[in-house]
Amino acid sequence: MQIAVQVSELTFTTDEGVPVLEGFSLGVPRDGFAVVVGPPSSGKTLLLRLILRELPPTGGQILLVGRNVARLSPKKVAQLRRRVGYLPQPPVLLTDRTLEENLLFKLRAYGLEGEEREEELERALAITGLEARRTAPVAELTPLEARRAALAVAACPQPVVLLADDPFRDLPEPDQDAVLETLFSIWQAGTALLVTAREEGVFHRRTPLPSQLKLVHLRQGVEG
Amino acid sequence: MRAFLFLAGELFRAVGRRWWTVALWALSVALALAAGTALLLLPSGGVGGRPYVEAILLVQLHPHLSPRQIDELAWEIWQAPGVLGVGFRFPGESEPSFGSERELQLEDRTLVVELSAPEARAQVQELLTLREGVVGVSYRERTVKPPPGLPSLARILALVGLVLALGGSLALARWATLRVVRLWREPLALLRSTGISEGCLRRLFMLPGALAGLAGGAIYVALLWGAVSWGSGQPQVLELVPALPDSAPWGTALGLVIGLLLGVLGGAVGYPSGRGSLIAQRFHRGQPGRSPGRE
Numbered sequence: 001m002q003i004a005v006q007v008s009e010l011t012f013t014t015d016e017g018v019p020v021l022e023g024f025s026l027g028v029p030r031d032g033f034a035v036v037v038g039p040p041s042s043g044k045t046l047l048l049r050l051i052l053r054e055l056p057p058t059g060g061q062i063l064l065v066g067r068n069v070a071r072l073s074p075k076k077v078a079q080l081r082r083r084v085g086y087l088p089q090p091p092v093l094l095t096d097r098t099l100e101e102n103l104l105f106k107l108r109a110y111g112l113e114g115e116e117r118e119e120e121l122e123r124a125l126a127i128t129g130l131e132a133r134r135t136a137p138v139a140e141l142t143p144l145e146a147r148r149a150a151l152a153v154a155a156c157p158q159p160v161v162l163l164a165d166d167p168f169r170d171l172p173e174p175d176q177d178a179v180l181e182t183l184f185s186i187w188q189a190g191t192a193l194l195v196t197a198r199e200e201g202v203f204h205r206r207t208p209l210p211s212q213l214k215l216v217h218l219r220q221g222v223e224g
Numbered sequence: 225m226r227a228f229l230f231l232a233g234e235l236f237r238a239v240g241r242r243w244w245t246v247a248l249w250a251l252s253v254a255l256a257l258a259a260g261t262a263l264l265l266l267p268s269g270g271v272g273g274r275p276y277v278e279a280i281l282l283v284q285l286h287p288h289l290s291p292r293q294i295d296e297l298a299w300e301i302w303q304a305p306g307v308l309g310v311g312f313r314f315p316g317e318s319e320p321s322f323g324s325e326r327e328l329q330l331e332d333r334t335l336v337v338e339l340s341a342p343e344a345r346a347q348v349q350e351l352l353t354l355r356e357g358v359v360g361v362s363y364r365e366r367t368v369k370p371p372p373g374l375p376s377l378a379r380i381l382a383l384v385g386l387v388l389a390l391g392g393s394l395a396l397a398r399w400a401t402l403r404v405v406r407l408w409r410e411p412l413a414l415l416r417s418t419g420i421s422e423g424c425l426r427r428l429f430m431l432p433g434a435l436a437g438l439a440g441g442a443i444y445v446a447l448l449w450g451a452v453s454w455g456s457g458q459p460q461v462l463e464l465v466p467a468l469p470d471s472a473p474w475g476t477a478l479g480l481v482i483g484l485l486l487g488v489l490g491g492a493v494g495y496p497s498g499r500g501s502l503i504a505q506r507f508h509r510g511q512p513g514r515s516p517g518r519e
Contacts, residue, residue, distance in 0.1 A: 052419065074421050081419025092413040102414075105234070109415060111227035153414070 002030040003063055004161035004192035005051060010060035012046060020046055024060070026194075026216055028161065033183075033193045033210065037200045038218030044196035045089065047218070048163045051194070052086060053077045065160050082110060085159035085191070089166045091150030093138045099125075099149050100134040106153055116157075124156035127185050144175040148182050161192040168202055176202045184210075228424075231415070232431050238408045239432045245400035246436045252396045253440025253486050256389035257479050258447060262382040265465050267373045275369045279339040283352055284332040284359040293357060294333070301337055304351055306344025311336045332359065374464070390486075393440075397490025400436070401429055405496060430491040437487015441480040448475045 005028040012021040020043045028034045038044050050057050053069045062069050065083055072080065094102050103124055107117045125131045128148045133141065141149055147167060155162055167183065168176040180202050187193050197203075200215055239246055283301070285294060294312065302310045313334045337352075339345060345363055352361045405412065415425065452472045455461040462468065 074423070078419050078421045078424070084419070086417050086419070088413075088417045092410065092417050094410045094414065096410075105411065106414065106418060108230045109227055109418065109420070111230075113226065154417070 003066060004028045004030050004032060005034075005065075005163075005194055006061075006063035007047070007051065008061045008063075010047070010050065010062065011058045012043070012050060012055075013058045021050075021057075024218070028192050028194050028214075029212075030160065030192050031190075031212060032214065033187050033212050034195070034214045034216060035200070035203060036194070036196045036216050036218050037198070038196070039198060042218045044218060045165055048086070048165050048194070048196065051163060052081065052084070082157075083160045085154040085156075085162035087150055087154040087162070087164040087167055089169060091147060091154075091167075093146065093150055093153065095139050096137075098135050098137050099130060099141070099152070102138060102149065102153055103156055106156060110157060112157060120157040123158060123189075124152040127155065127189050128152040128182050129185070143171060144178055147171060147175070147179055151179070151182055151186065155186050155191060158189070159191055161194060162186060164193065164195045166196050166198060168197055173202070173205070177205060180206060228428070231428055234411060235404070235408060235428055235431065236435075238404055238411075239435070242400070242403050242407060245396075245403050246432060246439070249393070249396045249400045249436040249487075249490065250439035250443060252389060252393040253437055253483050253490075254443035254447065256386060256393050256486065257441065257444040257483060259382055259386035259389050260482075261444075261448065261471070261475060261479075263379065263386055265467055265471060266379055266382060267464060268379060275367050277342055277365050278368045279342040279345060279363070279365045281337040281339065281345065281348060281352065282328075282330070282362045282364060283335040283337060284361070285335065286357045286359050287333070289333070289357040294335070297355065297357065298335055300355075301335065301348070301352070304348055306340050306348055308338040308340050310338070328364070393486060394490055394493055397433060397436070397487075397494040399494075401432070401491060401494030402496065404429075404432060426492060426495045429495040430488045433487040433489070433491020433494070434484055435487065436490065437484045438480065439483075440487065441483025444479045444483060445476045448472060448479065 005026070007024060007026045010021050010024040011019070013019045024043075024047070026034060026036070036044055036047060046055070049055050051062055051064055051069070053062075053064075053072070056070070064080060067076075067080055069077060069080070094105060097105070100121065103121050104117070107120055112120060122131075125134055128151055130145065130148055130152060133145055133149075136145075138146065138149060151162075151164070151167065154164065164183065167179050171179060183193060183195060203209060203213070203215065285297075289297075298310045298312065301307055313330050313336055315330060315332055315334075317330050317334075318328060337348065339348060342365055349361050349363065352358050412425065449472055452468055455465065455468045
């Protein structure tokens with residue numbers, strides 16, 4: 001089984017000596033969909049930042065797309081990150097541009113040109129159901145559309161794995177359900193997902209849940 | 225490379241919306257270059273002082289006088305009161321102390337006696353006319369105009385100006401870069417979320433610095449050529465700064481290169497360090513370093 005993300009015995013302690021993560025382990029296969037659920041300040045964002053090598057862990061091992069990120073140089077990490085999508089919290093969009101321009105910005109920043117760029121653009125729009133809103137200024141998008149737009153940006157060009165930091169935050173329940181459907185679309189298109197969430201209600205509202213979906217609870221940094 | 229060029233184009237679009245900050249930055253670079261040039265070109269000898277009269281006695285020597293006798297005579301004259309110095313000239317030599325316009329051709333072996341004042345002439349001349357081996361004594365005097373100079377304060381001011389302009393240039397670089405960073409906060413946050421390294425972003429922000437530095441160098445070159453063009457027609461200026469006409473070519477080359485380097489350095493210094501910056505924190509919701517946001 002190919003691994004998208006493998007976290008083993010992960011530990012993180014702040015400079016002040018406060019333990020945030022203690023012996024946390026998690027595996028996400030290439031076709032996996034994992035959700036880390038935990039209350040605020042339980043270390044969900046920290047977990048994603050550690051996986052992305054934005055911070056060094058105190059202990060443990062992290063494999064990302066089969067690579068031990070601790071052993072990679074910053075240049076290699078930057079190369080690896082091109083295969084990893086990331087939706088930060090709050091999501092980042094260029095508010096003075098259209099959705100299409102947002103996607104093109106990222107694709108061009110990655111050096112994609114010609115047909116490949118067009119294909120990735122169309123794929124990202126289709127997978128998030130935003131084809132009809134491609135020319136809409138981001139500032140005019142509804143909160144749900146904006147969240148989908150942020151997911152489209154995070155998921156283009158198609159990553160091996162997408163890390164989404166609480167994509168349901170500040171959305172009403174119907175919009176949360178819609179965002180979950182968008183996440184499923186991305187997953188079904190062949191991208192592994194590692195999502196964090198404050199509550200798991202949105203997942204229980206959807207039936208049936210695929211067997212590959214794995215819910216992990218995080219309470220003050222300890223897997224529950 | 226293609227991606228870098230694209231991002232550079234995007235960044236310059238943002239810079240274009242804050243062009244005046246870069247213009248101020250370029251002006252400070254030009255000022256630093258001008259202050260450095262002033263420090264190099266201004267005379268360092270201080271104020272020249274008033275014109276004074278130089279008195280000289282030319283002592284023509286007998287052809288049969290031996291070198292040892294000439295030496296003894298020179299020592300004797302040098303010890304006399306009112307004598308500042310004694311020099312020997314061969315026949316055919318000129319006495320350059322009278323300047324090229326009034327150069328004096330010497331026909332005999334001659335001792336040139338420099339007097340401390342014209343008043344000492346009578347006493348020294350009397351001593352010489354009585355000496356054996358002295359064929360004749362003639363007196364010359366000329367008004368010496370000391371080379372022009374500037375008070376030492378001028379160089380101190382140029383040095384202070386250089387330090388201030390360099391400091392100001394770096395401060396303006398930081399200020400201008402931060403304004404562009406603020407304007408470009410969303411693209412920066414998006415790029416950071418894609419994992420683009422801080423080193424790459426810093427290199428990107430060196431480009432506006434290079435632009436400001438080159439613009440500053442160009443302003444300085446224009447000022448320099450203007451000063452050379454004006455100063456070349458001003459005898460007082462040429463007397464004060466003789467190297468001015470020759471300074472234009474090397475000033476152009478050095479001005480552009482140093483301006484570019486100053487700008488690039490300013491861009492590197494001005495770019496806020498990565499995720500520790502306020503803007504990064506806004507978008508990442510974490511504290512810098514090892515104290516992350518615990519979501």
